[in-house]
Amino acid sequence: MTIVVTDNCRGCRFTDCVTVCPVACIHADDDMVYIDNGVCIDCMACIPVCPVQAIFSADELPGDQQHWIQINAERAAALPVIDAKQDPLPGAEERRAELGYAVTSVSQD
Numbered sequence: 810m811t812i813v814v815t816d817n818c819r820g821c822r823f824t825d826c827v828t829v830c831p832v833a834c835i836h837a838d839d840d841m842v843y844i845d846n847g848v849c850i851d852c853m854a855c856i857p858v859c860p861v862q863a864i865f866s867a868d869e870l871p872g873d874q875q876h877w878i879q880i881n882a883e884r885a886a887a888l889p890v891i892d893a894k895q896d897p898l899p900g901a902e903e904r905r906a907e908l909g910y911a912v913t914s915v916s917q918d
């Protein structure tokens with residue numbers, strides 16, 4: 810199977826995925842991350858932890874997102890691995906809200 814990061818990651822880069830990946834196959838540029846499927850073991854641990862639902866297995870990838878398979882392959886090959894959590898990009902919370910994944914406050918009673 811192939812695991813793919815899509816456009817929702819761009820501008821967020823919360824990097825929660827990096828903290829759960831057991832094989833350090835996640836690469837990054839200044840905008841987002843990409844998965845090297847030559848190294849990824851398809852464990853799927855990264856999919857539920859992404860706060861903006863940017864990660865899909867290829868068999869669940871929407872039809873209009875198929876181009877991300879090739880983008881992940883090309884960009885991961887050209888970029889360094891990140892294997893530790895990094896600060897989100899400036900504006901990440903605003904971008905998250907725009908995407909419809911804003912954090913809702915939880916009452917503490």
Ligand code: SF4
Nearest residue numbers: 818823824825826859
């Ligand atoms: S957790 Fe999601 S938004 Fe954050 S870097 Fe990974 S794919 Fe991108």
Ligand code: SF4
Nearest residue numbers: 830849850852853855
């Ligand atoms: S599926 Fe598993 S091995 Fe592949 S990128 Fe996600 S956490 Fe890493």
